[in-house]
Amino acid sequence: MTTQTQSQPEKRLSDMPDEHGHFGQYGGIFVPETLMEPLNELKQAYIHYLQDPEFIAELDNDLSNYVGRPSPLYFAERWSRELGGAKIYLKREDLNHTGAHKVNNTVGQMLLAKRMGKTRIIAETGAGQHGVATATVAARLGLECVVYMGAEDIQRQALNVYRMKLLGAHVISVESGSRTLKDALNEAMRDWVTNIDNTFYIIGTAAGPHPYPAMVRDFQAIIGREAKEQIMTHEGRLPDALVACIGGGSNAIGLFYPFVDDMEVSIYGVEAAGHGLETGEHAAPLCAGKPGVLHGNRTYLMEDRHGQIIPTHSVSAGLDYPGVGPEHSWLKDIGRANYVAVTDEEALKGFHDLTLTEGIMPALESSHAIAYVTKLAPTMDKDQIIIMNLSGRGDKDIHTVATIAGIEF
Amino acid sequence: MSRIKGCFAQLKKENKKALIPYVAAGDPNPEITLDLMHSMVESGADIIELGVPFSDPMADGPVIQKASERALIYGTSLTDVLGIIKSFRETNNDTPVVLMGYLNPIEVMGYETFAQAANEAGVDGVLTVDIPPEEAADYIPVLKAAELDPIFLLSPTTTKERMALICKYASGFIYYVAVKGVTGTSALDTTEVANRLDIIKQVTDLPVGVGFGIKNAETAAAIGAVAEAVVVGSALVNLVEQNAHALSNAEGNKKIITEISKVLLSMRTALDA
Numbered sequence: 148m149t150t151q152t153q154s155q156p157e158k159r160l161s162d163m164p165d166e167h168g169h170f171g172q173y174g175g176i177f178v179p180e181t182l183m184e185p186l187n188e189l190k191q192a193y194i195h196y197l198q199d200p201e202f203i204a205e206l207d208n209d210l211s212n213y214v215g216r217p218s219p220l221y222f223a224e225r226w227s228r229e230l231g232g233a234k235i236y237l238k239r240e241d242l243n244h245t246g247a248h249k250v251n252n253t254v255g256q257m258l259l260a261k262r263m264g265k266t267r268i269i270a271e272t273g274a275g276q277h278g279v280a281t282a283t284v285a286a287r288l289g290l291e292c293v294v295y296m297g298a299e300d301i302q303r304q305a306l307n308v309y310r311m312k313l314l315g316a317h318v319i320s321v322e323s324g325s326r327t328l329k330d331a332l333n334e335a336m337r338d339w340v341t342n343i344d345n346t347f348y349i350i351g352t353a354a355g356p357h358p359y360p361a362m363v364r365d366f367q368a369i370i371g372r373e374a375k376e377q378i379m380t381h382e383g384r385l386p387d388a389l390v391a392c393i394g395g396g397s398n399a400i401g402l403f404y405p406f407v408d409d410m411e412v413s414i415y416g417v418e419a420a421g422h423g424l425e426t427g428e429h430a431a432p433l434c435a436g437k438p439g440v441l442h443g444n445r446t447y448l449m450e451d452r453h454g455q456i457i458p459t460h461s462v463s464a465g466l467d468y469p470g471v472g473p474e475h476s477w478l479k480d481i482g483r484a485n486y487v488a489v490t491d492e493e494a495l496k497g498f499h500d501l502t503l504t505e506g507i508m509p510a511l512e513s514s515h516a517i518a519y520v521t522k523l524a525p526t527m528d529k530d531q532i533i534i535m536n537l538s539g540r541g542d543k544d545i546h547t548v549a550t551i552a553g554i555e556f
Numbered sequence: 557m558s559r560i561k562g563c564f565a566q567l568k569k570e571n572k573k574a575l576i577p578y579v580a581a582g583d584p585n586p587e588i589t590l591d592l593m594h595s596m597v598e599s600g601a602d603i604i605e606l607g608v609p610f611s612d613p614m615a616d617g618p619v620i621q622k623a624s625e626r627a628l629i630y631g632t633s634l635t636d637v638l639g640i641i642k643s644f645r646e647t648n649n650d651t652p653v654v655l656m657g658y659l660n661p662i663e664v665m666g667y668e669t670f671a672q673a674a675n676e677a678g679v680d681g682v683l684t685v686d687i688p689p690e691e692a693a694d695y696i697p698v699l700k701a702a703e704l705d706p707i708f709l710l711s712p713t714t715t716k717e718r719m720a721l722i723c724k725y726a727s728g729f730i731y732y733v734a735v736k737g738v739t740g741t742s743a744l745d746t747t748e749v750a751n752r753l754d755i756i757k758q759v760t761d762l763p764v765g766v767g768f769g770i771k772n773a774e775t776a777a778a779i780g781a782v783a784e785a786v787v788v789g790s791a792l793v794n795l796v797e798q799n800a801h802a803l804s805n806a807e808g809n810k811k812i813i814t815e816i817s818k819v820l821l822s823m824r825t826a827l828d829a
């Protein structure tokens with residue numbers, strides 16, 4: 148990789164996707180015909196408004212005054228010292244309104260929905276964070292909001308289900324398939340096909356058919372843009388490594404994207420190894436899956452030898468997804484980013500580590516990134532720098548953590 | 557001449573409309589499908605559309621989703637489905653068979669391998685729900701080289717420009733999705749369908765089949781008055797669901813076959829009236 152920094156590549160990595168939403172062989176639009184025209188309309192609106200100064204001004208205003216941006220870039224001094232290697236900075240997306248990075252995207256898509264004159268909002272959710280972030284912005288505009296959530300996830304994320312209801316959303320339990328995030332996405336697509344005239348579908352991660360992966364990335368890229376500026380202020384130079392957890396890949400691509408052309412910055416995406424990659428019970432398509440087509444795009448998937456999508460496992464509902472955003476598949480294949488996986492057990496240890504050393508209680512999703520930093524930092528020099536995306540706060544997971552520890556309230 | 561083309565040519569000569577039943581292969585168990593296919597032909601089916609079960613059938617309503625789930629309990633794979641068609645061809649060399657399913661099982665098998673195997677099994681057409689022509693530059697030629705008709709959907713949201721594009725790649729027949737929605741949706745507006753068919757006819761000479769929302773003999777006849785073919789799916793799969801687990805497999809299968817035959821016969825009669 149380092150040799151490539153000398154000669155400027157003809158096309159920058161950040162120029163992707165092409166106009167049809169392809170990142171190399173990944174991405175694209177693989178949907179039933181009924182969705183082709185609505186996706187085209189969405190693409191036109193996205194291209195138009197993301198260059199419209201008035202739209203951008205309104206978005207910036209919402210991000211500052213409603214979401215609370217910029218989020219701090221915090222030097223985790225004690226944790227860095229304990230690990231005995233690189234200096235670790237945390238991008239504090241947990242401090243956003245609603246407690247995760249998800250709201251960056253919902254604020255943006257909701258503004259598009261408003262511009263497009265849609266009156267009904269739908270979303271899928273796994274951990275419930277995206278559902279909450281969607282219900283939040285819908286409440287603010289007084290729009291009808293329907294959130295699809297797997298029956299399994301409704302069980303493990305009861306608190307977020309109640310939050311969505313308090314915010315006025317209808318939460319629909321999805322009983323089909325494996326009753327988790329992937330099935331909620333199917334169900335939301337079916338709703339959208341049926342109600343395209345008045346409905347805007349806010350996808351919660353950088354996956355799905357074009358333009359969603361690019362659009363969600365662009366709304367989340369505020370994370371990386373801020374981090375770049377902040378690290379220049381703190382350290383006067385770019386970081387040596389970026390680390391983020393990967394469910395569908397939105398918080399990760401949000402951090403990575405503004406750095407993809409900076410070849411001196413190493414990139415690490417951390418998937419959920421669940422009970423261990425060797426057990427098959429995990430949610431790590433990039434580490435242990437194969438390319439295929441699901442949910443409107445070509446990407447790495449977890450599938451059986453007949454092409455059926457297989458059940459995933461992770462202690463963290465937000466990572467429990469058999470696919471991944473297509474840009475990550477491409478970054479993997481061209482060798483620009485490294486994808487690794489950590490187990491449930493390692494992630495839980497990461498949760499406790501950060502809580503005890505820094506007084507910051509992370510989401511279990513983010514705890515996967517923490518667990519990998521715990522391995523990476525000690526292999527680096529003391530003057531090197533890691534930026535880790537702390538994608539969300541852990542309040543929603545306290546019940547899960549307590550249950551695993553054998554504690555009942 | 558392909559079986560599908562031959563079938564429509566023959567029907568046209570007789571001034572008749574095609575009746576195209578859809579069932580999911582392996583639903584509710586792998587034993588039923590071969591017998592069901594033969595019985596559907598006896599009850600008036602002109603073309604059989606066989607669903608290939610998929611774990612994530614994004615375009616299907618609850619009825620066909622559950623059909624996929626039932627078939628997958630037995631692990632009915634694309635290879636199994638081709639095996640069933642091969643058996644069907646041992647005694648029926650006339651009735652066209654169209655596969656309807658999603659891309660991923662085909663990707664995993666490989667386009668070439670799939671097309672070859674499908675041709676050898678006696679498949680005539682392939683409707684891949686989630687691949688629009690824009691993504692199918694590597695796929696359509698492989699199907700055509702194996703003498704498989706690529707069947708495409710048009711929907712109420714398809715613009716006239718897209719219709720022309722799609723019809724350029726399609727052969728066999730065009731499948732018009734009569735409603736904005738998933739399979740099994742109820743509201744079907746015959747006048748609206750007729751208007752759309754007029755536009756489709758301006759861009760293609762291919763026969764048009766209409767599906768999604770045909771429930772009974774009455775709707776079948778209404779659509780048959782304006783289109784060359786009617787496709788009926790969820791109404792039949794519903795009958796599978798109702799009789800799937802009430803009885804032993806053998807008795808249940810017999811009941812399902814009888815019930816589906818009854819509905820098809822009534823539709824046949826209404827279409828021919």
Ligand SMILES: Cc1ncc(COP(=O)(O)O)c(C=O)c1O
Pocket residue numbers: 247248249273274275276277351352353392393394395396397398399464465466510512513538539540
């Ligand atoms: C806090 C948090 N981090 C990460 C994720 C994973 O999603 P993505 O990979 O799109 O960032 C989720 C999803 O719910 C989440 O809630």
